[in-house]
Amino acid sequence: MRAIRARLLHVESTGTLRWKYLEDGVIIVESGLIKEIVDAGQGQRDGLDLSQCEDRRDMLLIPGLIDTHVHSPQIDVIASYSGQLLDWLDKYTFPAESRYSDPFYAEQSAHDFLDGLIAAGTTTAMVYVTSHEAATDRFFAAAYQRQMRMIGGKVLMDRLAPANLCDDAKGGEEASARLIKDWHGKGRLGYAITPRFAVTSSPEQLASAGRLHKAYPDTWIQTHLSENHEEIRKVSELYPDITDYLSVYDRFGLLTERSVFGHCLHLSEAEISLLATKGGRVAFCPSSNLFLGSGLIDLKVLREAGAMVGIASDVGGGTSLSMFRTLGDAFKVCQLRGYSLSAMEAFAMATLGNAELLGLDSLIGNLAKGKEADLVLLKPKPESIMARRVGLARSIEEELFVYMTMADETLVAETIVNGVTVGRRND
Ligand SMILES: [Zn+2]
Structure with a gap:
């Protein structure tokens, strides 16, 4: 005691x-x-x-503070000078994530990442690891050893990325299923099915992710949505028969109350309404949105439509694991949108609000x-x-x-x- x-x-x-x-x-x-x-x-x-x-x-x-969207391997590329999202992914993120094909490197890095969270007072996070099954396994092992309440997932990517980071729909599905069986619900750990975004996943892969969630409905889903204009244009090119970006995820069974969508900066009215109706969650990543010049979220509009919005660092697009610093950036983004986010409202987002967003509020958050x-x-x-x-x-x-x-x-x-x-x- x-x-x-x-x-x-x-x-x-x-x-x-x-x-x-x-x-x-x-x-x-x-x-x-x-x-x-x-x-x-x-x-x-x-x-x-x-x-x-x-x-x-x-x-x-x-x-303990809660981060609803963060990339563990990107502690290697935090603070890298670059252009916007797609440029940054090609120039820094993908080469850095390639190193995680080495499980020993991945294991050491997982510990460094978790140490970083602890130093920042973050005790729960929803984490994108890399597309490597072994690296994801090492991440879970490190979190398990520390008895932390962590959610994580192997990134699914089967196109438009370097070959050594790509899986294929079948291989990615099988690897995810193995990781779910090994780690989901073990100790304080949970699994998030993790297609990186619609650009780097084929329709077959998004369908496999939807199937996985059907088979394991108490897992989470995490992905990126509507972060950058060039990204949105690419998605409409790659999925020409689907109305809009969010509907791509919806088509494949990935828009659920267990889904956490990073960013959501440029959603249409129809997408906001679809998101709110189906209960998809939004991870607001202000530091990353400013750093990559992606845009300013309209928190008020999303909330008034009934969408649940949490707060996240999105390191390495974000520039600090500190949730307090992230809240400071959130305040500035909201100021630019004509809304002055109060300190208590911000604090609520990073604690009980994020716990509710993840469906963990009976366990953590206050x-x-x-x-x-x-x-x-x-x-x-x-x-x-x-x-x-x-x-x-x-x-x-x-x-x-x-x-x-x-x-x-x-x-x-x-x-x-x-x-x-x-x-x-x-x-
Ligand atoms: Zn991200």
Whole structure:
């Protein structure tokens, strides 16, 4: 059992945004689960021995952050100068992903990637590995070893990419099925069927992905949608008989409530309505959208249409694994669309909102009793400008806004996975 005394913050409900902040709280963790959170004074009156608590009163404790779209091998190409999406894929991403044909390289990289997530306070992510079955297997093994709640998938690509990254429809389907049997539901792991996007998958491959999801309906589906104008033009060329980009995925059974679509920047009204009706999820990747010059999402329009929108780093198109930094970019993108995203709304997206988007909100996303104890403790580096600025904050909302505007990984003082400390900053 662990009892940690800190300032506690979590979101209780996203529909009507409701959150709870305890200026002096205690969280009790037992067997990897949250037993309860209490106000320290009240706890003491009820017999809690505060001297037995780990004293983190100088820190803000929040639930582990969740990233709904990120590419593990792309830690090798983050921050690479380039033109827009298709150029970037050809010049950097595909050559880098080719190295993952070496399982030993893939294994080392998986650990480095997971270390990076932990340093950033991200305890759950939905991950594109590469098109290599062995590399994907190594990724799951590394996450399993760390008891992290991770979703991942082998990328399916059978055309318009370098030969050493391409599978074929049948081979990709069989490899995915083997990985699902080995890893989906094992420990805290889940599998996402992962056609990269309609450009690099033939109709046969998209059909095979749809078949896989039918055979294993509690898996997820992840892919890219409507990120870049040139990409959209290519899709209409490659699928000339299908009305629009989203309908391509729908045609092959890939538009479901378990589907997470990265980007969704340039959807038509008809596509937005189809997306909302069928319950497809949107991963908003602001850092990547700015970096690759892809465009500005219209969060308000998507939400008003009834689409569920989460937040994601999309490293390596995105430039940081830090979800706080990602939220800062989200704020800027929304500003350019005439919408000022509030700090609490942004925080809700990266925690309970993303858990709901993935259908994992009964397990993670906030500090409710019985949830898995994935926790993060925040404290700006002493003597830093951020520490000075936060010292002047008059409310928890103001403090959060400073974090999302100024933060990087150095904000995270400690990361706890399944009740166990797995990362601690050395000051
Ligand atoms: Zn992506």
